[in-house]
Amino acid sequence: MSKQDRSGTGRPAVFIDEESALLIAPPEFADRTPRLRPHAQAALFALAAHGYSLVLLSSQAGSRLARWSAGEVALHQQQLLGLFQEDGESGVTDVLSCPHLPGLAGKPACDCQLPRAGLLFEAARRHDLDLDRCWLIAGGKRTRRAARTAGCRSVVMGSGRHADTNDLMQAAKKILRKHDPVQGMVSA
Numbered sequence: 001m002s003k004q005d006r007s008g009t010g011r012p013a014v015f016i017d018e019e020s021a022l023l024i025a026p027p028e029f030a031d032r033t034p035r036l037r038p039h040a041q042a043a044l045f046a047l048a049a050h051g052y053s054l055v056l057l058s059s060q061a062g063s064r065l066a067r068w069s070a071g072e073v074a075l076h077q078q079q080l081l082g083l084f085q086e087d088g089e090s091g092v093t094d095v096l097s098c099p100h101l102p103g104l105a106g107k108p109a110c111d112c113q114l115p116r117a118g119l120l121f122e123a124a125r126r127h128d129l130d131l132d133r134c135w136l137i138a139g140g141k142r143t144r145r146a147a148r149t150a151g152c153r154s155v156v157m158g159s160g161r162h163a164d165t166n167d168l169m170q171a172a173k174k175i176l177r178k179h180d181p182v183q184g185m186v187s188a
């Protein structure tokens with residue numbers, strides 16, 4: 001996909017990787033309420049209030065989603081979306097999952113597992129997103145690589161040297177500090 005195809009007049013969005021940024025721990029059972037990190041709801045609602053579409057990603061190699069049936073994945077996604085309802089409306093635009101098993105040594109075996117950016121491109125295509133104005137929130141060094149590939153910016157979650165923050169509200173604030181309310185765009 002060319003650079004020209006990726007940028008334009010589309011909407012800004014924030015992609016949040018479920019397992020490395022949104023949940024405290026990978027859920028063991030599809031029918032249980034997923035356990036969110038502290039401030040997850042407030043952080044995502046703050047981003048939505050500033051005009052960002054929210055797209056949840058399940059893009060980790062070795063995700064339990066690869067072991068679950070399609071029905072279990074759908075049930076889990078419903079549970080997750082239920083946590084981001086406000087006034088009967090979902091604050092989340094979409095949930096995209098990688099259904100593939102990882103390759104050798106947990107390496108990505110498909111284009112949707114980070115650091116590959118297949119799910120980001122897919123979300124942009126589906127929802128007319130402008131990747132130049134999008135952000136990826138995920139854990140691990142591969143976050144920056146995936147964001148660079150897609151042409152968006154990143155917040156790396158974690159407590160290590162390479163991480164930006166371990167708190168989702170701080171992640172949202174980092175994004176909103178770059179937000180230009182007049183143009184509805186991120187500033188340079």
Ligand SMILES: [Zn+2]
Pocket residue numbers: 098099100110111112113
């Ligand atoms: Zn995949």
